Amino acid sequence: MAIRQDDNRPSRRFGIINLLLIGFGVLLLVSNFLPNPANQVPRVPYSLFIGQVDADNVKRAYITSDQIRYELKEAPAEDAPTVLATTPIFDMELPQRLEQHGVEFAAAPPRKPSFITTALSWIVPPLIFIVVLQFFARRSGMGGAQGALSFTKSKAKVYVPDEESRVTFADVAGVDEAKTELTEIVDFLKTPERYTAIGARIPKGVLLVGPPGTGKTLLSKAVAGEAGVPFFIISGSEFVELFVGAGAARVRDLFEEAKKKAPCIIFIDELDAIGKSRAGSMGMMGGNDEREQTLNQLLTEMDGFAAQDKPVIVLAATNQPEVLDAALLRPGRFDRQVLVDRPDLSGRRTILDIYAKKVKLAEGVDLDLIAQATSGFAGADLANLVNEGALLAARAMRTTVAQGDLNEAIERVVAGLEKKSRVLQPDEKRVVAYHEVGHAIVGHLMPGGSKVAKISIVPRGMAALGYTLQLPTEERFLNSKEDLEGQIATLLGGRSAEEIIFGEVTTGAANDLQRATDIAEQMVGTYGMSDTLGPLAYDKQGGGRFLGGTNNPRRVVSDATAQAIDREVRGLVDRAHDRALTILRHNNDLLESISQKILEKEVIEGDELKDLLASSVMPHDALLNAPAVAA
Numbered sequence: 001m002a003i004r005q006d007d008n009r010p011s012r013r014f015g016i017i018n019l020l021l022i023g024f025g026v027l028l029l030v031s032n033f034l035p036n037p038a039n040q041v042p043r044v045p046y047s048l049f050i051g052q053v054d055a056d057n058v059k060r061a062y063i064t065s066d067q068i069r070y071e072l073k074e075a076p077a078e079d080a081p082t083v084l085a086t087t088p089i090f091d092m093e094l095p096q097r098l099e100q101h102g103v104e105f106a107a108a109p110p111r112k113p114s115f116i117t118t119a120l121s122w123i124v125p126p127l128i129f130i131v132v133l134q135f136f137a138r139r140s141g142m143g144g145a146q147g148a149l150s151f152t153k154s155k156a157k158v159y160v161p162d163e164e165s166r167v168t169f170a171d172v173a174g175v176d177e178a179k180t181e182l183t184e185i186v187d188f189l190k191t192p193e194r195y196t197a198i199g200a201r202i203p204k205g206v207l208l209v210g211p212p213g214t215g216k217t218l219l220s221k222a223v224a225g226e227a228g229v230p231f232f233i234i235s236g237s238e239f240v241e242l243f244v245g246a247g248a249a250r251v252r253d254l255f256e257e258a259k260k261k262a263p264c265i266i267f268i269d270e271l272d273a274i275g276k277s278r279a280g281s282m283g284m285m286g287g288n289d290e291r292e293q294t295l296n297q298l299l300t301e302m303d304g305f306a307a308q309d310k311p312v313i314v315l316a317a318t319n320q321p322e323v324l325d326a327a328l329l330r331p332g333r334f335d336r337q338v339l340v341d342r343p344d345l346s347g348r349r350t351i352l353d354i355y356a357k358k359v360k361l362a363e364g365v366d367l368d369l370i371a372q373a374t375s376g377f378a379g380a381d382l383a384n385l386v387n388e389g390a391l392l393a394a395r396a397m398r399t400t401v402a403q404g405d406l407n408e409a410i411e412r413v414v415a416g417l418e419k420k421s422r423v424l425q426p427d428e429k430r431v432v433a434y435h436e437v438g439h440a441i442v443g444h445l446m447p448g449g450s451k452v453a454k455i456s457i458v459p460r461g462m463a464a465l466g467y468t469l470q471l472p473t474e475e476r477f478l479n480s481k482e483d484l485e486g487q488i489a490t491l492l493g494g495r496s497a498e499e500i501i502f503g504e505v506t507t508g509a510a511n512d513l514q515r516a517t518d519i520a521e522q523m524v525g526t527y528g529m530s531d532t533l534g535p536l537a538y539d540k541q542g543g544g545r546f547l548g549g550t551n552n553p554r555r556v557v558s559d560a561t562a563q564a565i566d567r568e569v570r571g572l573v574d575r576a577h578d579r580a581l582t583i584l585r586h587n588n589d590l591l592e593s594i595s596q597k598i599l600e601k602e603v604i605e606g607d608e609l610k611d612l613l614a615s616s617v618m619p620h621d622a623l624l625n626a627p628a629v630a631a
């Protein structure tokens, strides 16, 4: 694709103005310093002039405000000049003196500035001001601001598809439903007549909803590429400006440009930056005038373009559709919504295929295994993974990417870069070892579709000192109550092991406890999994669905219910803790032996780990239907 800045005419125009200005300035300066022909009279000191007057040698004098020009009766020497000039001094006696000595004298009226000078003195300072302003605007306006006078220009970039760099649907994988829906849009853009002839209304806006990195931008480019139409791309945050009204002007400008190039696509990333619900923000921020104006302008523009023979279709992306203003979603605006979610197993496999083709893979690399191990990865993460793998291979001076590189790349993407420099003290290392083995043993015995694949006590990234990697054996969309209870117990396994072995707890379990409590709260509040409280959702579904629900305010409940909820959550966690303790006490020998092993090797994985964990035993009283411990 050829990428071009949308419009560079203004900057050229300003270039010319600049040149003119500089020309003016130079002229003005030069004209001041150019010798004035009238000034080419020899200057003499004032005292000499007075002396000559007193000596009756001055014939006549011509007095102006800045000089006195006078003519001598006779030159003092052979060919000395007879016309001289001097600078006047404030001298009230001068006229009298001249009169006494019979000098013929006249004064000039105060000099009037010429028209040109007046004009220039009015024009030049503002122009200089503009130049300075523009200079600063250009320096501060990174990302293509085109000067102080053009902040109303949209900053959209235009891609005009050309053959070799065209993005097509073949470049996007794992989002088949979204592709199917967008195929229709391609058709609208290619043959609008077919639809308008029947009287069908071509949709104007499509909202792509999904977490970051799932390929929303890529899909939109592919729509443009498939239809062979220009593609305007801009982020919602670029509309929001300091100046009230600038955002709205930009929207207007963007649509004007787009209409000139129709049929075409406008892609607005982060629509939520301008499209946040007006109702929602009023209370907190006292209303945001600028954003509201921008939003209104966008709505107006979308309602405006009726010429359907040359459609302009607006695609917009967001990961929080629930915060969008309802007005945006009305018919005729973004009335179509396409979900672009994280890819499933086969989707991940096809995305990996796309990116694996761009690197040199070693013989026998099994991408299926990689796809299995990357549940929850978005397309961008997978692209990143393959690239990390290639970097690792290159660093090790190999010419192809091996399975091991990709495996390590997964861990890198998951847990951040390995911090070799971080050294644990031996006693800390012991704690981490038992902690992680505790997770592993409990996790191994718990139901649910996960198996413990790796234990490591090599510190990684910022937070984790060690980690236990659990991989799902199958793709799961639903978790049963037992699965979730198992997850809580597994999370508490680390802390439980510390309690059993060291008789005390460390700060290392903070993250585990956080996650365990979250799960327990969701079980009671969101999934209605509590027997005593029944199938009610006590948490309001709020926050971002795709961002994992940042704050879930509780529904209004009575005090008694609130207490009951707290009791239930507490009960779930306590029971899971007891189970983890029971399991680990029962498998104490195994806990010891695996921990010793990991202290030697730092990492245990694969078949070795499987064999070790195979000898773990599920004690009877930790079975799932064990009698509930009273809370």
Ligand code: ADP
Pocket: 171, 172, 173, 174, 175, 211, 212, 213, 214, 215, 216, 217, 218, 219, 317, 351, 354, 378, 379, 380, 381, 383
């Ligand atoms: P979004 O707009 O949803 O945040 P992008 O489209 O910007 O995500 O994705 C970033 C990059 O990740 C893309 O340029 C592409 O390289 C890769 N990518 C993401 N999703 C996919 C996908 N479904 N298929 C292929 N590549 C993808």
Ligand code: ZN
Pocket: 435, 439, 491, 494, 495, 508, 509, 512
């Ligand atoms: Zn832990």
